[in-house]
Structure formats: C-alpha cells, structure tokens
Amino acid sequence: MLAACGGGGGGTATAPATPTTPTTPEVPGAYADTIAYSGAATASLATPNENAAVIASHIQLGGQQFNYTATTGHLTATDARTGKAAASFFYIAYTVPGADLTRRPLIFFYNGGPGSASAFLHLGSFGPRRLVSTIPSASIAPVQLVDNQETLLAQADLVFVDAIGTGFSQAVAPSANQDFWGVDSDAAAFRDFVQRYIAVNKREASPKFLLGESYGAPRTAVLANLLEIAGVQLAGVVLHSAIMDYNSNCGVLDPGAISCEGYIPTYAATSAYHGRATPAPADFNAFVQQARNFAAGDYRSAIAAYLTNKVAPPASVIAQLVNDTGMPTLTWQQNFDMGPGYYQANAVPGQLLGRYDARVSAPAGSALTVDGDPSLTVINAAFTSSIATYLAGELHYSARSGYVSFNDIVNRWNFSHDGRQLPDTLPDLAAAMALNPKLRVMAVNGYHDLATPFHQTELDLARLGANPLIVLKYYASGHMTYLDDTARRLQQSDLINFVNSVTVAQ
Structure with missing residues (x-):
C-alpha cells in the first residue's frame, strides 16, 4: 500500500524528459552542463560540481516589471561526519538583487513522493512562472507558461530543490543514490544542502522557511529538527498536504486495521x-x-x-x-x-x-x-515536458541527460524511523519547536484530497496540543491546492501573512 502514498506529483513512473538542449542562443550567464545525471539506484558522480546558470530576468507583476535573478545548478551536500562530498543537489533559486539579506525571507521548496522532483511546486505554485491549469476540469489544457501573478518572489527569495535521484540531483561516490532513499538519510542530506546554500549565499541572518508537500511534509519535520540541532534557526515551516504519521492514515495501512475516521469529512465534502x-x-x-x-x-x-x-x-x-x-x-x-x-x-x-x-x-x-488517477493524468505530461523546455529556454541551463521528474522508488524507500517500521514525524516537529520556541507552523490542505485528507492532518497536529504558533488553512481544492486558480490566490495571501507574521515581529 505504500506505493499509494506517492503524493506531490508522484504516483506513476515517468521516463526522464529529453536532454535539456538549449532552445535559444546562448546568453550571458548560461551554463551547458557536460555531466550526464542518473536516477538509477546505484548511480553516483565521480566528483561534484557547483556550477550554475545565473540569468537576469523579469516578469510583469500587476502591470509593472519585476526584476530578479534565476540561479540554476548544483550545490554539494557535505557529510557532517566525514567532511566529504556526499551528494550533488540540483536547485533553482530566484532572488531579488540588492535586497537586504538580513531581512529578506528565504523559502526552500520541495515535493514529496518519495521520488518526486520539485517540478510541480516549481511550475505550479509560487515561482515566477506558472503552467496554466484548468483544474478541476477533466480536460487536458494546452501547455502554456505565464507570468505568475501569485508568485511569492515579491515577498521572499525562493529555492526549489530536488531530492537525490530526481531532477538532476545525484549522490557522489563512494555513496550511491539509494544510500539516501530513506527517511533519515534523505533528511540529513537536505540539512547539508540547506547549510551549504546558506553558507555560499551568505544567508545566515535571513528569516528561513521550509515548505514541503506530501511526503515533503514529514521530511520537513525531520529536517527542521536536524537544522535546529545544527544551529540553523528556522522562522517557520509549511506542511503542504501533509502525511505526518503514516501509522494513522488508513490509506497506507489496510482498511480494517485502523480507523478511516480521518477520511470521513473528505468523503462528505467531495460527495x-x-x-x-x-x-x-x-x-x-x-x-x-x-x-x-x-x-x-x-x-x-x-x-x-x-x-x-x-x-x-x-x-x-x-x-x-x-x-x-x-x-x-x-x-x-x-x-x-x-x-x-x-x-x-x-x-x-x-x-x-x-x-x-x-x-x-x-x-x-x-x-x-x-x-x-484522472486528476494526475490531466496535468502530468504538461509538467514533465515543460520543466525540460523551461530549464533550457528560459533559465538557460542544459544538461546531457533528461530531467527525472518522478522516480518510482517508493518500494525501495526505507520508511523506518525512530524504531518504527513506518514514520511518525510529529515527535520530530515537537522537538524542533522545543529547540526553537519561536518556530511557526502552517499546515495547508485541500478539502478534496484523497491522498492526505485534511481531517487526518488535524488529528495528527492535535497531538502537539493547542499552540497559537500552529495555524491550519483549507482550500476548495485537492492535494496540489495551487492548481486551482481561486485556491492559489487565497493560499498566496495566507502565505504572505504567515511570512509577515514572522518577519514583521523581528
């Protein structure tokens, strides 16, 4: 049943997109990566690189030109125990030049799966460019990228990062991709990436946020705790369509083994x-x-x-x-x-x-x-094809291999955590909040999500007790709430208020 918990754009394996050959003449800051990346379990890079395409770009926001810098490439996560390179993370960062980095918020985004790259959040939610969606229509919309009027770039710098074995992220020898396919090893590698990004870009003083979707939410709980232990203080975390405790979700375990109470309100709302x-x-x-x-x-x-x-x-x-x-x-x-x-x-x-x-x-x-899943079928091909053309055509990054938007590794994943066969990450979130009493938590859910139902999220978070630093938001949408135009606008407003609740208070 674990294969049914793909989440965040996963669910069925997709072939890597064709190599990201540039579709426009080379521009200043473009980067043609000579490395062929692989999502195979035993794959590893001989050596890492930290090269990137750095492109000055702009969009139209509210009729005005908004300038930003797009950085697309790799950073190396270094094993904290050995001091050696462990993994090369592929990321796309959108930053505003000249901003006060001591006050400018920084948000890290990632999808879940396990096995999903972050293309869905990247091109569907709050980046500067967005795929047009017709959800909840069952029709397949023409592929169209537009300036995203709901981007969060006016409020914060945004970093979209792919898990190891997805996108162009890959382990570095002697490690292999499969060494990071587990709850604890995955979160530890993300910790090392976040620390590297902060150090390279001198973002130590910036208010820092994590936003993880689906499996990305339990990753966020474990990651938040690891970062706080490492001395990286977070301002807030966003749990998007969360499955915090796999042991409480009857969509993971066989019905009849545990109660499906958490799904009953979703059945009612959908009916x-x-x-x-x-x-x-x-x-x-x-x-x-x-x-x-x-x-x-x-x-x-x-x-x-x-x-x-x-x-x-x-x-x-x-x-x-x-x-x-x-x-x-x-x-x-x-x-x-x-x-x-x-x-x-x-x-x-x-x-x-x-x-x-x-x-x-x-x-x-x-x-x-x-x-x-017709709700995935109507959008999947558009995201898989668009991320490849967007990387080459607008971000001016090209690679010798295809971008792995989803890697079917759920049945290879080591879900054990804290002595349990399936993860319960509420204690990790509680530990992070104990280490950082100012840490704010926002959980967002769609009323019509049959993968991670909103009421189950409520039941799970209730274990942390009443806490004004924990807020829950709901939208008339599904798992990927942002694909609904109305829900995305409402969620943007809620996220802006959430970020401002921290940064204004500083």
Whole structure:
C-alpha cells in the first residue's frame, strides 16, 4: 500500500524528459552542463560540481516589471561526519538583487513522493512562472507558461530543490543514490544542502522557511529538527498536504486495521461537490464542520466497537454516512471502515474520481483512468515536458541527460524511523519547536484530497496540543491546492501573512 502514498506529483513512473538542449542562443550567464545525471539506484558522480546558470530576468507583476535573478545548478551536500562530498543537489533559486539579506525571507521548496522532483511546486505554485491549469476540469489544457501573478518572489527569495535521484540531483561516490532513499538519510542530506546554500549565499541572518508537500511534509519535520540541532534557526515551516504519521492514515495501512475516521469529512465534502449529499448543503463550511463533528463523535465510537469486537454500527451512524455521501446503505454496512480507494471508485456510479483531486472525474475505463488517477493524468505530461523546455529556454541551463521528474522508488524507500517500521514525524516537529520556541507552523490542505485528507492532518497536529504558533488553512481544492486558480490566490495571501507574521515581529 505504500506505493499509494506517492503524493506531490508522484504516483506513476515517468521516463526522464529529453536532454535539456538549449532552445535559444546562448546568453550571458548560461551554463551547458557536460555531466550526464542518473536516477538509477546505484548511480553516483565521480566528483561534484557547483556550477550554475545565473540569468537576469523579469516578469510583469500587476502591470509593472519585476526584476530578479534565476540561479540554476548544483550545490554539494557535505557529510557532517566525514567532511566529504556526499551528494550533488540540483536547485533553482530566484532572488531579488540588492535586497537586504538580513531581512529578506528565504523559502526552500520541495515535493514529496518519495521520488518526486520539485517540478510541480516549481511550475505550479509560487515561482515566477506558472503552467496554466484548468483544474478541476477533466480536460487536458494546452501547455502554456505565464507570468505568475501569485508568485511569492515579491515577498521572499525562493529555492526549489530536488531530492537525490530526481531532477538532476545525484549522490557522489563512494555513496550511491539509494544510500539516501530513506527517511533519515534523505533528511540529513537536505540539512547539508540547506547549510551549504546558506553558507555560499551568505544567508545566515535571513528569516528561513521550509515548505514541503506530501511526503515533503514529514521530511520537513525531520529536517527542521536536524537544522535546529545544527544551529540553523528556522522562522517557520509549511506542511503542504501533509502525511505526518503514516501509522494513522488508513490509506497506507489496510482498511480494517485502523480507523478511516480521518477520511470521513473528505468523503462528505467531495460527495457534496458531486451533488451526492442529501440534502444538498446550503453552507459548505457548516457542512464540513458537521462532518468533522460526526467523524470525531458517533463515527469514532462506532468504528472502535467495530474494529475491536466486530460490533455492527448503529443504524443512525449508517444513515448519516448515507446522507453525507449518497452511497447506499448496503455499501456502508459492508464497507463501514471505507478506505479511499474504494470511495474513489464507487462514490459516483460509473466514474473514477481523482485521488489527488477528487473533484476531477472520468468515466470508468476511459483513457483518463488508465493510471488510476484522472486528476494526475490531466496535468502530468504538461509538467514533465515543460520543466525540460523551461530549464533550457528560459533559465538557460542544459544538461546531457533528461530531467527525472518522478522516480518510482517508493518500494525501495526505507520508511523506518525512530524504531518504527513506518514514520511518525510529529515527535520530530515537537522537538524542533522545543529547540526553537519561536518556530511557526502552517499546515495547508485541500478539502478534496484523497491522498492526505485534511481531517487526518488535524488529528495528527492535535497531538502537539493547542499552540497559537500552529495555524491550519483549507482550500476548495485537492492535494496540489495551487492548481486551482481561486485556491492559489487565497493560499498566496495566507502565505504572505504567515511570512509577515514572522518577519514583521523581528
């Protein structure tokens, strides 16, 4: 079941894009990388390089020209124990020349998977250029890059970095890519990259933030703790569509082994979107809150008795599930601890709902369902092709090998952490907050995400207790909340307020 936790643009393996041959004449600062990179498990580089394309660029923001510098290349993560080069991280940094680096915020972005490069966040969310999206439509939009009016570049410098074995990031001999395919080794390498970036760019005094999506969120918890231990103080972390404790998510473990309570409000919200809830809710937020209360109340009591002693659920609980989802009484009687895969295939007769965004649907058996998630199928090819052309055509970085947007390594990943077979990273986040009592946390979720449901995030973070430094934000969107135009605008505003809540207070 771990393969079902791809997240953040993962889920199905994609072939590397064609090599990033320059598509425009060479410009000052361009860089033609002579190294062929590989995402293979045993691959490693003989020696690292820290070369980069450094390009002066601009976009139109609110009708005004906004100037920035794009730096695209590699930095070397050095093993803290041996002092030797361990991995060569590929990154794209957007910075504003002449800014006061002591006050200018710095945000590190990365997707999850494990095995996903950061192309989805990079070209979908808050970078200076963005792919046009038609989500939640089930149509495949024409590929079009536009100036991103929701970029965060006016407020902060942005660094998008790829995990080892993805993009052009690769281990350095004697290490191999697979040596970093685990919870602890991955986070330690990211720590070393962040430290190297800070040192090279003299960003020690800058307010620093981490933003990790999907598996990137548990990576963030472990990474935050490692950075705080290393003396790198963070201003804030953003947990985007988080799966903080794999042991609490019934989409990871078999339904029937643990409660699917965390998914019940997502089922209700999605069924309401598809017109299946009865009666149709007049107030969506009130409807979702009712679903939360029901999940944490009557459903929790009934599912505990069902899982422990196989006690049949009360008729009133089944009736509420039927009303909230529109699924038949018999279906809920036979699938009381309903997992997300079953809901995805059966919530709307004849349709398969998207896993990453359950608002997207396609007729069962149609071309959009061949990979098991129409909400990923409608966008995947555009991101995979666009990152290669964008690197060469606008960032003026070229390589001899194809960019690995997703590497199917989930079943190779070592998920063990802190003595458990599957990671629970809430203690890591708690430890980071204990080391840095000023550390702020923002969790963002889409109401229609069947991979990392919003209520499960709430249940997980509740373990940290009431804390004004922890805020949760929700959007009418899916896993990649930013693909929805309305949600992206709202999320940009929330992120600006979050960053300002730290920097203004300094």
